[in-house]
Amino acid sequence: MRETIFVIFMLCFFLIVSAADPSSSSHSHHDHQQQEPTYTKFVVNATDLPLEDYYDYIIVGGGTAGCPLAATISHSARVLLLERGGLPHRHPNLMSQEGFLATILAANAHDPYSPAQSFTSDDGVPNARGRVLGGSSAINAGFYSRADPDFFTRSGLQWDLNLVNESYEWVEREIVFRPHLRTWQSAVRDGLLEAGVAPYNGFTLEHAKGTKIGGSTFDERGTRHSSADLLRYARTSNIKVGIYASVERVLLASSSPKSSSRVSAIGVLYRDLTGRYHHAMVHKEGEVILSAGAIGSPQLLLLSGMGPRPYLSSWGIPVAHHLPYVGHFLYDNPRNGITIVPSVPLEHSLIQVVGITDSGAYVEAASNVIPFASPPYSVFIRTPSSPLYLTVATLIAKISGPLSSGFLRLGSTDVRFNPVVRFNYFNNPVDVERCVNGSRKIGAVLKSRALNDFKFRNWLGAQDFRFVGPALPPDQDDFLQMADFCRRTVSTIWHYHGGCVVGRVVDPDLKVIGVDSLRIVDGSVFSVSPGTNPQATLMMLGRYIGLKIIRDREKNK
Ligand SMILES: Cc1cc2nc3c(=O)[nH]c(=O)nc-3n(C[C@H](O)[C@H](O)[C@H](O)COP(=O)(O)OP(=O)(O)OC[C@H]3O[C@@H](n4cnc5c(N)ncnc54)[C@H](O)[C@@H]3O)c2cc1C
Ligand SMILES: *[C@@H]1O[C@H](CO)[C@@H](O)[C@H](O)[C@H]1NC(C)=O
Ligand SMILES: *[C@@H]1O[C@H](CO)[C@@H](O)[C@H](O)[C@H]1NC(C)=O
Ligand SMILES: *[C@@H]1O[C@H](CO)[C@@H](O)[C@H](O)[C@H]1NC(C)=O
Numbered sequence: 001m002r003e004t005i006f007v008i009f010m011l012c013f014f015l016i017v018s019a020a021d022p023s024s025s026s027h028s029h030h031d032h033q034q035q036e037p038t039y040t041k042f043v044v045n046a047t048d049l050p051l052e053d054y055y056d057y058i059i060v061g062g063g064t065a066g067c068p069l070a071a072t073i074s075h076s077a078r079v080l081l082l083e084r085g086g087l088p089h090r091h092p093n094l095m096s097q098e099g100f101l102a103t104i105l106a107a108n109a110h111d112p113y114s115p116a117q118s119f120t121s122d123d124g125v126p127n128a129r130g131r132v133l134g135g136s137s138a139i140n141a142g143f144y145s146r147a148d149p150d151f152f153t154r155s156g157l158q159w160d161l162n163l164v165n166e167s168y169e170w171v172e173r174e175i176v177f178r179p180h181l182r183t184w185q186s187a188v189r190d191g192l193l194e195a196g197v198a199p200y201n202g203f204t205l206e207h208a209k210g211t212k213i214g215g216s217t218f219d220e221r222g223t224r225h226s227s228a229d230l231l232r233y234a235r236t237s238n239i240k241v242g243i244y245a246s247v248e249r250v251l252l253a254s255s256s257p258k259s260s261s262r263v264s265a266i267g268v269l270y271r272d273l274t275g276r277y278h279h280a281m282v283h284k285e286g287e288v289i290l291s292a293g294a295i296g297s298p299q300l301l302l303l304s305g306m307g308p309r310p311y312l313s314s315w316g317i318p319v320a321h322h323l324p325y326v327g328h329f330l331y332d333n334p335r336n337g338i339t340i341v342p343s344v345p346l347e348h349s350l351i352q353v354v355g356i357t358d359s360g361a362y363v364e365a366a367s368n369v370i371p372f373a374s375p376p377y378s379v380f381i382r383t384p385s386s387p388l389y390l391t392v393a394t395l396i397a398k399i400s401g402p403l404s405s406g407f408l409r410l411g412s413t414d415v416r417f418n419p420v421v422r423f424n425y426f427n428n429p430v431d432v433e434r435c436v437n438g439s440r441k442i443g444a445v446l447k448s449r450a451l452n453d454f455k456f457r458n459w460l461g462a463q464d465f466r467f468v469g470p471a472l473p474p475d476q477d478d479f480l481q482m483a484d485f486c487r488r489t490v491s492t493i494w495h496y497h498g499g500c501v502v503g504r505v506v507d508p509d510l511k512v513i514g515v516d517s518l519r520i521v522d523g524s525v526f527s528v529s530p531g532t533n534p535q536a537t538l539m540m541l542g543r544y545i546g547l548k549i550i551r552d553r554e555k556n557k
Contacts, residue, residue: 036089037231039232039234040087041236042231042240043242043243044243046243046272047272047273051276051278052279052281053280053281054281055080055240055280055283055286056073056287057079057282057288057289057549058082058267058268058280058282058287060082060247060250060268060288060289060296061084061247061291061296062228062243063130063136063227063292063293064130064135064136064137064293064535064538064542065227065522066083066135066291066521066522067133067228067542068230068546069545070231070234070542071230071231072542072543072547072550073549073550074234074238075235075550077238077286077553079238079240080240080241080242080280081239082242082245082247083132083135083241083245084244084247085115085131085132086112086243088115088133088138091103091132094138094139097218097222097350098348103115103139107128110416112244112246114131115130115132116129116131116132116139117129117130117131119295122420122422123422125423125425125491127494130293133241134227135226137217137226137227138226138228140494141366142218142350143533143535144176144205144215144216144217145207145354146207146537146540147207147530148207148400149207151537155527156501156503156508156527157508163544163547163548164544167540167544167547168536171536171539171543174233175229176215176225176536177215177217177219177220177225178216180220181213181349181352183367184349184366187451187453188363189211189353190448190450191451192363192441192445193211194445197210198210200212207531209357210356211356212354213352213353214352215536217535218350230543246272246416247292247300247415248277248415249303250265250267250288250306251266251268251304252305252320262514262515262516263320263321263514264518265515265517265518266282266288266517267280267288268288282517286517287518288519289521290518290519291542292524293523294522295408295418295421296524297522298408298419298499298505299415299419301323302410303413305318305319305320306320306515307322307323307324307326307327308323308324308327309322315413317413321514321515323505323514326500326505327407327499328499329498329504329527330405330406330407330422331401331402331406331497332423332495333398333495333496333529334426334491335396335397335398335491335493336396336438336486336489336490337396339392339394339468340465340466341468342367343453343454343456345391346391347367349365349367349368351365351366352365354532359437359441360401360437361397361399361400361434361435361438362398362399362438362532363396363397363441364395364398366393368393396442396493397438397442398532399438400528401431402431402434403428403430403431404426404428404431405424406421407421408499409421426487435482435483435486439472446465470485470488497523497527497528498524498527499524500524500525501527502525502526502527505520506525509548510545521541
């Protein structure tokens with residue numbers, strides 16, 4: 001039962017956010033097929049890379065943070081960026097808003113050609129992560145919003161806020177667009193304001209209490225842009241990007257010949273699709289940087305012998321450096337919400353509007369026309385290829401934080417297999433309270449005049465919503481009922497983070513504690529999710545750390 005609800009709920013959201021703007025729905029998929037992006041001239045299939053080679057920086061993971069990081073460092077040093085997946089524009093579904101659903105539903109745990117890798121946490125919630133150049137920014141819902149000011153004081157890094165702004169702007173110039181609101185998003189905006197999520201802040205990329213329109217990485221035509229586009233900024237002569245390059249280990253050596261107490265990263269071992277092993281090594285003064293994401297980076301540390309000593313020994317992995325918190329402090333923000341079948345025709349829409357409350361939750365929305373071509377119907381319909389259509393609209397809440405955390409363990413010593421993760425949703429009572437607050441806000445939006453037009457009149461003449469999946473409890477003042485709704489309908493908004501958090505696994509410069517020449521730059525270092533949605537801040541982080549590294553190199557010259 002619980003599983004069934006998850007599946008229905010996930011499906012609804014997937015279908016909903018597979019949204020296509022009607023203005024672009026007349027475009028067929030091939031319209032989104034890109035010309036070869038200019039960066040492909042320095043992209044190489046790993047099979048064609050040398051079996052041993054030297055670089056100044058080796059970045060593992062061509063994802064949301066890894067691409068801007070590589071592009072930036074290439075202006076000062078020789079960079080190798082290794083990505084286990086392929087190129088985003090080779091997947092037409094991935095390049096368009098319409099294709100969101102198809103990409104996620106086709107997510108596969110093992111197929112290296114599938115740009116989304118599926119996994120299910122021990123909590124029983126299905127989830128996904130990117131396996132393609134651009135990483136999860138190439139498969140996500142495209143909403144773009146900067147971090148909350150608090151994030152910069154709580155995240156453990158000593159941020160240079162001028163450089164933060166400069167780095168956000170660098171990203172935004174290239175890949176962020178202003179969305180155009182239609183029926184559902186406009187109604188949700190008005191409903192949020194009626195529900196007291198004020199003031200109205202219009203279109204802004206900033207995080208501010210109230211209701212706003214955020215940015216999107218889908219352009220006016222509904223074509224996706226991702227962090228891979230930021231490779232356009234790279235210095236071509238100084239960068240190589242290896243695709244279908246699955247990194248298996250970080251290679252370590254004693255930092256000094258005299259003492260064996262400190263280790264240093266000297267390169268990585270990776271495999272191409274034919275199964276051949278390659279060594280990529282860093283020059284002295286160089287670094288290995290992990291940008292493999294909140295699931296990939298802790299996994300690689302463990303496989304390379306950096307982690308809790310007894311745990312590594314239980315897998316027979318030789319311990320290179322005891323780091324007790326690798327894989328710990330892993331978080332995922334629960335998603336809860338409702339889905340309705342509206343009484344009026346609705347366009348498709350991705351997340352465009354967000355309500356930023358001051359009670360621990362963010363409210364977002366999406367709408368879509370979902371085709372139903374189920375076998376019983378096709379018997380009666382002459383052209384089985386023409387499906388029935390059902391419009392659904394959704395309101396969702398994401399809690400800030402969260403405070404509940406879980407952990408990551410290995411599922412295998414083969415890097416291609418998903419690690420085992422557990423998020424422990426709602427273990428901390430504050431998270432439950434935040435979810436109850438967010439769900440009550442959804443209840444208030446449903447009661448607003450702005451949403452009246454989407455109700456059906458029942459046979460008694462009363463008007464009400466038609467829900468798909470669970471509705472909110474009738475008595476929303478009843479905390480226990482609301483808390484039960486939160487636990488019963490929990491799903492993911494895919495903003496999982498942590499596993500190598502600042503202060504436990506990495507220092508404030510994101511260097512791995514006790515290991516030389518090794519950093520981690522991705523969502524695994526955060527113990528709170530930045531702002532309403534994380535991709536803006538992860539792309540900013542890649543640029544930001546890249547600029548810092550360049551500055552430090554200049555200083556040391
Ligand atoms: C379905 C979905 C919808 C989302 N919607 C939004 C949204 O609308 N707005 C928003 O802001 N955020 C959204 N997010 C969240 C956001 O996209 C992620 O938080 C962010 O992209 C994570 O960035 P990252 O750099 O930490 O990791 P990733 O972008 O996942 O990058 C990790 C990269 O490392 C590669 N890699 C991993 N292991 C290895 C290895 N061993 N060898 C080589 N390469 C490896 C992976 O293939 C991947 O490319 C969504 C996420 C998903 C999955
Ligand atoms: C960064 O940008 C924000 C929004 O534009 C602004 O409020 C803030 O003062 C800026 N910070 C710095 C240090 O320039
Ligand atoms: C990369 O190399 C593998 C192994 O030779 C091959 O099967 C695959 O088709 C290549 N992919 C691309 C996109 O060139
Ligand atoms: C929930 O909302 C109430 C009322 O706005 C507020 O007082 C409380 O602090 C909120 N809880 C959390 C955990 O933010």
